[in-house]
Amino acid sequence: MIGRPLILTTLVVAVLAVAALFVVPRLGGATAEASDLNLEAQPRLGASDAPVQIVVFEDYLCPACGQFAETVFPRLEREFVETGDAALYHKNFVVIGPESERVAHVGECVFREDEAAFWEFKRVAYRSQEGLNERRALDLVSEYLPGxxxxxxxxxxxxxxALEAVRSDVGTAQALGLRGTPSVLVDGSEVTATYAAVRTAVEAALAAR
Amino acid sequence: MNPAPEARPRAASALYLAWLIAIVATAGSLYFSEVRHFLPCTLCWYQRILMYPLALVLAVGSWRGDLGSVRYAAPFVLLGLAVSAYHVGVQKIDGFGFPGVCRGGVPCDVAYIEWFGFVTIPVLSLTAFALIAVALAVAVTGRR
Known part of the structure; x- marks a missing residue:
């Protein structure tokens, strides 16, 4: 006989199971060994021997990355890179579409020429995000990067x-199981891409030393 | 107001079983999308739209021992059978349903899983809708 206790138990189990399906995959973020990230080949702000490594996976056409670049990145640079506490690394993760890869590729081409210019390119690219494509990105290089x-x-x-550099970044992101951009790793562990979460993780990493 | 048709033990068990299958199907589809990160194609979405309400409608039906809930479940089950059968056809029969063109989004003829060489997600879906149909039929015929 199907009694109400059985039905209630089934309901509770079903609700818990469905809740777990949503919660469990989000509990643990991705983690990576420094060697997997191939950091020495990435654009870097700060000293290569800085105590903490912050890696940001970005897509130039992703609006959330534009937000991050405008609001979070400058604070991280000011508060952790300029103080010598951390180094910031850029990696590409193509999530929006084929043109994302083309723009990321222009970024890597600029990086081949000059590392400092790369960071300037990234800044102007995000400011010109609307309608950004490969042609526009190349125009930005001519217009804004005189050096x-x-x-x-x-x-x-x-x-x-420089396509291999972009594809290798994307391969790393996929191997890590990253789900979107911006994705931030602090010392190889994924943290939420907010200023508060990154700061907490960086401070914890510094305190652990 | 008429009282709800009283479910006899066999009918109540069948109704409960149908609900259990709907729960497993719902949880399974969420497992594929949330844990395995498979993106549902359009046909998968229609099947989800038809399966998820069953997990709720049949819950209320089981709770109240109300065989009248089978009537509310029936349209979802019948349409679900049709959509999942069509989807299985798209995957298993060459040239069925979709012409060979490139298109954006998630293609419906690609199989994310192929257990034992033939069990794809639409096969699971069709099986679930069919089992629910059988269980509900047993519930209705076992009423008297």
């Missing part, structure tokens, strides 16, 4: 010279 050989960047973009 960079724009012709060399164009050649690099046309001949896919």
């Amino acid at each position: 960079v050989d724009a012709e060399a960047v164009r050649t690099c973009a046309a001949e896919d010279l």
